[in-house]
Every structure is written in C-alpha cells, then in structure tokens.
Amino acid sequence: MITGSRFVRSLCGVAFVFALGGVAQATEDSPQVDYMLRCQGCHVGDGSGYPGKVPDLRVSMPALLGSVEGREFLLRVPGASLSVLDNAQLARVYNWMVDEFLPGGAPTGFVPFDAAEVERARTRPLADVNAVRIPLAAAAGIPTVY
C-alpha cells in the first residue's frame, strides 16, 4: 500500500521533473522562446491576436512592411519597443515572426531586421499608436481598426 508521505514524495518527484523540463525550455536561446515569453500572451501563438484588442500580425505585418514608415512603426509599438528584450533579441523575434506569420513567409526582397534598426526605432516609442497607425493602415490598404 502506498502511504501518504510516499505518495507526496512521488508527486514531488514528478513535479521536479516537470520543473526541470520547463527551465530547460525557457532558457533555450531562440526567438521562438522570446516570442512565447514576451509577446505571445497578447499576440497568441500564431500572431492572430484578439479581435477588437490586439491586431492580427498576419494581416498588418506584410502590409506595413511595405513602407519605410510602416516598418519603423512595427518596431515602435509599446509592446515591442518597451520590451525587456535587447535590440538583437528583438530583431531576431521580428525576423522569426516574418517567417512564421506572414502567409507564404518573408516577401521577396525582405531585408532582415538588425539590432541597429531596432535601436533607432525603439528610442522613439509611440505614445499615441493610432495617430500613426490609422494613416499607415489606410495607405497600405488594410482595415484601420482591428
């Protein structure tokens, strides 16, 4: 018969193994893990967001990447520019999102983001996102509300 304390000890063992698994995964150095830990809570796993609250990156990223201002806007939104991720990590997350979320992957001629570009943009985080986003979205032909 399994006693109460043995049962607790075996549960602890299981919890320990799960905890180790979690640490191994969370400390893995990859843009996907950075996205999961720092962005996914709002943008969800496939970038589709929440209607009315968080824009669908699968729609807005390909459209806004098409202009210099749009590309810069994507880096200046508060969730990204004020993130704890450093410039190189953030650049890597953006390049990963382009590959993962854009239907068909990175567009032809896509120039990958780098740390210097991220740094230039994030030193000017957006205070009023919609004042900048609405005209950019209209010009790119995507809905101005999400």
Ligand code: HEC
């Ligand atoms: C707390 C929720 C939250 C987190 C965390 C977050 N975002 Fe966002 N994100 C938003 C919201 C809401 C918007 C819409 C603009 C706004 O109000 O800031 C947005 C907009 C964006 C946009 C512009 C898309 C568009 O269509 O306008 C990009 C790109 C983006 N976020 C990337 C990121 C990245 C990369 C991370 C992680 C480093 C991140 N966000 C973390 C909530 C979040």
